[in-house]
Amino acid sequence: MPQPPVHNDLNEYDPTLPETFESEYAKFDELRARCPVAHSTAFDGFWAITRYDDIMGILMDPGTYITSVRNVVPGSSTTGRRPPLHLNPPDHTPYRRAIDRALGGRRVAMIEPATRRFAASLMRDLVARGEADFIEHFASPLPAQVFGEWMGLSPAQIDVLWATSKAYVKAWEAFDKSSVAAAAEGLARMAAEVIQERRREPRDPLMDPTSSLLAERDDNGEPFPDVLLAGCVRQVLVVGLVAPPIVMGSIAVHLSRDQALQQQLRENPQQIPDAIEEFLRLYTPYRGFARSARHEVDLHGRRIQPGEAIALIYASANRDESIFPKPGEFQLNRPNIKQHLAFGRGPHMCAGIPLARQQLAIALEELLRQTSHFEVSGEVRMSGMPELGPICVPLRMTP
Numbered sequence: 548m549p550q551p552p553v554h555n556d557l558n559e560y561d562p563t564l565p566e567t568f569e570s571e572y573a574k575f576d577e578l579r580a581r582c583p584v585a586h587s588t589a590f591d592g593f594w595a596i597t598r599y600d601d602i603m604g605i606l607m608d609p610g611t612y613i614t615s616v617r618n619v620v621p622g623s624s625t626t627g628r629r630p631p632l633h634l635n636p637p638d639h640t641p642y643r644r645a646i647d648r649a650l651g652g653r654r655v656a657m658i659e660p661a662t663r664r665f666a667a668s669l670m671r672d673l674v675a676r677g678e679a680d681f682i683e684h685f686a687s688p689l690p691a692q693v694f695g696e697w698m699g700l701s702p703a704q705i706d707v708l709w710a711t712s713k714a715y716v717k718a719w720e721a722f723d724k725s726s727v728a729a730a731a732e733g734l735a736r737m738a739a740e741v742i743q744e745r746r747r748e749p750r751d752p753l754m755d756p757t758s759s760l761l762a763e764r765d766d767n768g769e770p771f772p773d774v775l776l777a778g779c780v781r782q783v784l785v786v787g788l789v790a791p792p793i794v795m796g797s798i799a800v801h802l803s804r805d806q807a808l809q810q811q812l813r814e815n816p817q818q819i820p821d822a823i824e825e826f827l828r829l830y831t832p833y834r835g836f837a838r839s840a841r842h843e844v845d846l847h848g849r850r851i852q853p854g855e856a857i858a859l860i861y862a863s864a865n866r867d868e869s870i871f872p873k874p875g876e877f878q879l880n881r882p883n884i885k886q887h888l889a890f891g892r893g894p895h896m897c898a899g900i901p902l903a904r905q906q907l908a909i910a911l912e913e914l915l916r917q918t919s920h921f922e923v924s925g926e927v928r929m930s931g932m933p934e935l936g937p938i939c940v941p942l943r944m945t946p
Contacts, residue, residue, distance in 0.1 A: 559585035560595045562834070562932040563722075568800055571834070571935055572875065575863035584849040590621035590722075590932070593837065593856035594849070599867035599888070601846060602859045605838055606893040609636050612838035614895060617856040619933050620835045621722065629782035630775050636894045637766070642779050645763035646898045649697075649756040655901045657754075658696055662909050665692040670913040674944050678924050681940040686795035686910070687713060690788045693906050698741065698783070699755050707737060712788040720931050720938060731781075738781035756783055787899050790832040793936035795910050796927075797830035800940055801877065803923040808877065813915040821880050823907050827889035829877060831862040835933020836891065861888045862935045920945040 559582050560574065575597050578585050583598045596602050605612045613635045631639035631646070666689055673684045688709055695705035711733040718726035745757045752759035757780055764770060771779070802809040812818055838857045843850060851857060865887050866874040890897035897903070914921070925941030 556588060557586040558588040560587045561589060562587065563589050566929045566931075568797075568927050568929065568937065571862070572866060575860060575866065579863060579867060584847045584851075586849070587858075591856075593617075593620045593858050594851055595834075595858050595860055596846070597860045597863040597867075599864040599870045602861065602864045602888065603892060605857065605859060606888075606891060606895075609894050611841055611844065612857065613841060614639075614838060616839040616854055617837045620837045620856050620858040621719075621932060622837075622856065628775055629778035630771075631779065632782060632895060633778070639894065641763050641765045642760070642771070642775075643894070643898065645752075645759040646756055646779075646783065648752055648763075649754065649759040650898055650902060651753060652901070654697075654754055655905060658693065658902065659905060659909070661696045662689075662693050662906055663913075665689055665696075666909050666913040667917075670917045673942075674917050674946055676944075678941065678943045681799050681942045682792050682796050682938055685914075686792035686799075686940075689795075689910060690791040690906065693902070694784070694787050697902065698757065699750060700741070704737065704741075707733075708784060708788075711737065712785055715785060716789055716930075716938070719933070722931065734784050735777065735781050738777050738784055741784075742777060742780055756780075787903070789934060791903065791906060791910075793832040793930060793934055793938065794827065794830060794907060796937035796940040797832075798826050798907075798911060799914070799921070799942060800923055800927055800937060801826065801830070803921060803942070805877070806920075806922075809915070809921070812911070813919075816912055816915065818879060819908050819911050819915075820904070821884075823904060823911065824884045824887065825877055825879060825881055827907075828865045828871065828881070828884060828887040829875075830936055831865045831887070831889045832930075832934050832936045833861045833889075834858065834863070834935045836861065858933075861891070864888050918944045918946060 560578060578597045583601060585595045587593055587595055596605065614632055615635050618632050630642035669685045669689055673679055691705055691709035691712060695708060700708065711730055715727065715730035715734065718730055741757050745755065745761055749761065750758040752762045760771065760776060760779055812822055836859050838859065839854050840851055841853060843852055868874050870886060890900050921942050921944040923941060924943035927937045928939035930936055930938045
C-alpha cells in the first residue's frame with residue numbers, strides 16, 4: 548500500500564499565482580532548464596514534471612506510475628472511483644474496451660453531420676452579436692451538444708449537462724471544493740438516470756457508450772459493479788467537456804494575434820486539420836493529469852515517495868525544445884507533430900481522439916467561414932490548474 552507523502556516545504560512552482568495567456572510557458576521553459584522535477588506546496592503538495600522524455604517515461608510505465616492513488620492535481624474526488632482513469636491496468640481494460648467500442652470510425656463519422664449543424668447554428672448566433680465571449684456562446688456549448696449526441700441524451704438532458712459541467716468547471720477554477728462536490732453530485736445523478744434508461748431500453752453497443760458498458764464483462768465474465776459502472780458513466784459525461792473550450796479559446800486568441808495565418812486558413816480550409824495538430828501542441832490544455840509511484844523513485848536527483856502526487860505538465864512537454872525546434876512558434880506541417888502529447892500516451896491515452904479532432908476542426912472551419920475578420924476585444928481570462936488556457940475570450944467579429 549502507498550505510504551503517506553513525505554512533507555516537503557519547497558515551493559518551486561506555484562500555479563495559484565495570477566496567469567496570463569503567455570506566463571506559464573515562460574515558467575515551464577525555466578523549469579525544464581534548471582529544475583525539471585519541481586516541488587509545489589500548492590494543493591497539498593505535488594511534483595511538477597516538465598520535460599518531454601520524463602513525462603513519456605512515466606506514461607509508458609504503468610507498472611510503476613499508477614492512477615489509483617492520484618490522477619489529477621488538484622484532487623477532489625467526491626463521487627467514488629471513476630473508471631477507467633481511476634483504475635490501473637489490467638483492471639481498467641474492460642472499461643476502456645467498452646468506451647472504445649462506442650468510438651469506432653463509423654460512429655464518429657455518424658456524429659459529424661450533427662456536429663456541423665450544432666457548430667453552424669452556434670456560430671451564426673455568435674457572429675450576429677458582433678462582439679461576445681467566444682467561450683460562453685460557442686466553445687462551451689458545442690462540446691455539450693456533441694457529447695449529448697454521442698451519448699444519446701435528450702435535449703433537456705443536454706441542457707442540464709451543459710449547465711452542470713459549467714458549474715463544475717467554474718468551481719475548479721475557484722478551487723472551491725464544496726462547489727466541485729455539488730456539481731459532481733449533479734453529474735452523478737445524470738449518470739444514474741442514463742444508466743436506468745439504457746437498462747430499460749438497451750441500444751446498440753457500437754453506437755451508445757452506456758449500452759456498451761452495460762454489455763461488457765470483466766475478466767471473470769461478470770458485469771461491472773453498479774458503483775463502478777456509475778462512476779465510469781459520470782466520468783464519460785464530463786471528460787470531453789472541459790478541454791475543448793480551452794483549446795478553441797486558445798486558437799481564437801492565436802489567430803487574433805496572427806491575422807495573416809487567420810486569412811491563410813480561411814482561404815485554405817484544407818490546411819485546418821494540420822493546423823489543429825499544431826495548435827494542440829502549442830496550447831495543450833492539460834498540466835494536472837497525475838500519477839503516483841508504487842515505490843520510491845529517484846528522478847533527476849529528487850526522491851519521490853509512494854503516494855505523492857506527480858503532475859505531468861503536458862503543456863510543458865509539448866514545448867520542450869529538445870523535441871520540437873522553435874517550440875513557441877506555430878509551424879504548419881511540423882515534421883514530428885505526431886510526437887505531441889496533447890492526448891497523453893499509454894493505457895490511459897484519451898479515448899475520444901477522433902471525436903476531439905473532428906469537433907475542433909469543424910469549430911475552426913465555422914469560425915473562419917462565417918467571419919471575414921475577428922480579433923480579441925477585451926481581457927482574456929485564464930483557467931486554473933489542472934487545465935491551462937483561456938476560459939473567457941471576448942471576440943469582435945466581422946461577417
